[in-house]
Amino acid sequence: MDKVGKYLFMSEPFHCDFSKRLFMGHLGNHMLNAADFHSSERGFGMTYLNPIHKTWVLSRLAIEMEEMPEQYTRFYVETWVESAMRYFTNRNFRVVGEDGTIYGYGRSVWAMIDTGTRQPQDIMAVRDGEIVNWIETEKECPMEKGSRVRMSGNAELVRTIDTHYNDVDVNGHINSVKYIEHVLDLFSLDNYRENRIGRFEIAYVAESYYGDRLSFFREETADGEYCVRIVKTNPENLKEVEVCRSKIVFVKK
Amino acid sequence: MDKVGKYLFMSEPFHCDFSKRLFMGHLGNHMLNAADFHSSERGFGMTYLNPIHKTWVLSRLAIEMEEMPEQYTRFYVETWVESAMRYFTNRNFRVVGEDGTIYGYGRSVWAMIDTGTRQPQDIMAVRDGEIVNWIETEKECPMEKGSRVRMSGNAELVRTIDTHYNDVDVNGHINSVKYIEHVLDLFSLDNYRENRIGRFEIAYVAESYYGDRLSFFREETADGEYCVRIVKTNPENLKEVEVCRSKIVFVKK
Structure with missing residues (x-):
């Protein structure tokens, strides 16, 4: 199985805004679905984790778009694990049209927790750290990582x-x-x-x-x-x- | 082409409520998509109507469910036109699992309007009333039609x-x-x-x-x-x- 998962979605009419382009919230949903499908197919998804009382928790999501797919456009969300540490994994996304148009990219950070205690879990302890076999470092994700969002007291x-x-x-x-x-x-x-x-x-x-x-x-x-x-x-x-x-x-x- | 259209959907995790079953709003969205795909494939959808300044407008939607598909379940929304009159068409739905489980049914009423004047249009004047060739009267939709919702002044x-x-x-x-x-x-x-x-x-x-x-x-x-x-x-x-x-x-x- 490829390290990169690739899932087809459509920019459905009721998921598009007044400009006839996909809403950011629905794109986020497609990315979360792609992450879920990718990890489940490779043995470290919710279907494997939930019975052993663990789950993935989304910690950060950043999305940079050149444009949003128009109504009825079919596009792929590609996703792969860029790195995995003890308590966090970095998962990237690329949104690409059937015709090869690159719409944009995404970066996300996930933690694993125990569903009972809600405490962080050692990702490397799951299936002997098998997740490292899925790390893809060659595929580019040309966007900045999420940084701490700094706010003054004036919000x-x-x-x-x-x-x-x-x-x-x-x-x-x-x-x-x-x-x-x-x-x-x-x-x-x-x-x-x-x-x-x-x-x-x-x-x-x-x-x-x-x-x-x-x-x-x-x-x-x-x-x-x-x-x-x-x-x-x-x-x-x-x-x-x-x-x-x-x-x-x-x-x- | 069959008079009944059949479209595959999945009960996506973020489209499910706390009981891990599909939200009614998302099921409604799937039905509207099925209606759109069905009519477009048969030549009387938005893709044909919009360039001639007409569009379908949903007037009523009624849904009766035995149960809602659980998280990750794949299911079909079947849809067909039960009848077509000058100003309205009745379109039905059946929601059925890949394994044949019948989850429920839907009924809807649609009008056609002019996108400029917003006035009702004669459905039979579009492509010489070709829509009547798609009417399916044999397939059952065992639920009551939508009736006028009667309310007292006490709401x-x-x-x-x-x-x-x-x-x-x-x-x-x-x-x-x-x-x-x-x-x-x-x-x-x-x-x-x-x-x-x-x-x-x-x-x-x-x-x-x-x-x-x-x-x-x-x-x-x-x-x-x-x-x-x-x-x-x-x-x-x-x-x-x-x-x-x-x-x-x-x-x-």
Whole structure:
């Protein structure tokens, strides 16, 4: 089996925005699916891990796009493991059209945890570190790694939302893709008429749950560059905890 | 070509709820995709209609499920035209597993409009009414048709939301699937722990747009049966217009 997995998707009409191009949230979903298929087919996916009480947790996702696939376009998400350490793996993505058009790239960082204790697990202890046999170092991913999203204390509270049934994933947490959608919903349609998303980055810091109230703090850190911090408020004890940080770089169309 | 189209989908992990079964909104999306593929392959889809300034508009959708496909399940959405009149067509759906398990059925009503004037168009005037050659009357769809959702004046305002970037579809309207999600978000996770959706029904009355504020009025019309009316408020003139009516029948798990 090839070290690089390649999965076909389509830019479905109801997954496209007003400009008839795929929403970033749906692209993120396709990448997470590709990661899941790739790891399962190679013996280190959820199907192997869950019965031994372990699971992958997405820690960071960064996506850089030249353009988004248009409505009805078929495209591949290629994915491979660039490196694996004791507690983290780096997984890359390339989004490429059937005709060879390169739409963009992605980088992600994953941790492995115990599903009972939620503690980090030694990835090299799983199947004698067999994951290293799948590491692909030749394939290029010409985009910057995700860096720590730096924010000053000046970020402004721009929205607070309650979490609902459709926000909750199979693990009972707020769905990773929904955070992407909620962050991108902080910007007006006029903004998306004039700009496209050049780079999107999100770091998952803590998990949030149904009933948590999410507050979004936003700061413009450079021209067209925004950082967003999501803070959850527990409805019972009103404790506030940071759950995500995101950075969005808009590019003039 | 067969009168019945059959399209393979998968119950993707991020499209499943906390019970690891497909969300109703995503099933609705698969049905709309199946309808689109089926009509395009047979010459009366958007690809043919849009260049002649016409389009299909979904008027009603009703779905009855025995169960929802579990995470990772592959299933088919079958679809066919049951009848076609001058201004409306009835299109049915059957959701069936690769192993033959019947998950449920759907019924939908579509109108054709002129994309410029937004006026109803005579379906029989398109390609000399060729759509009638695709009518399939033998295949069963053992569920009730959508009926007018009757509500008293006692429905209670249960939520008001603003519409955002991710709510807007390729036509600049609020996405038909998003209404389904917003309606189902009116019910608590506890409700979904105890009940599954036996029947879901939505009638699209008027279009709403980015910036419209949506108010949800809900009424329990029988034990486990709820009707929801969605009203849009134009942010400029504060005019209120009904945009959708929905009925949800919950069944004890």
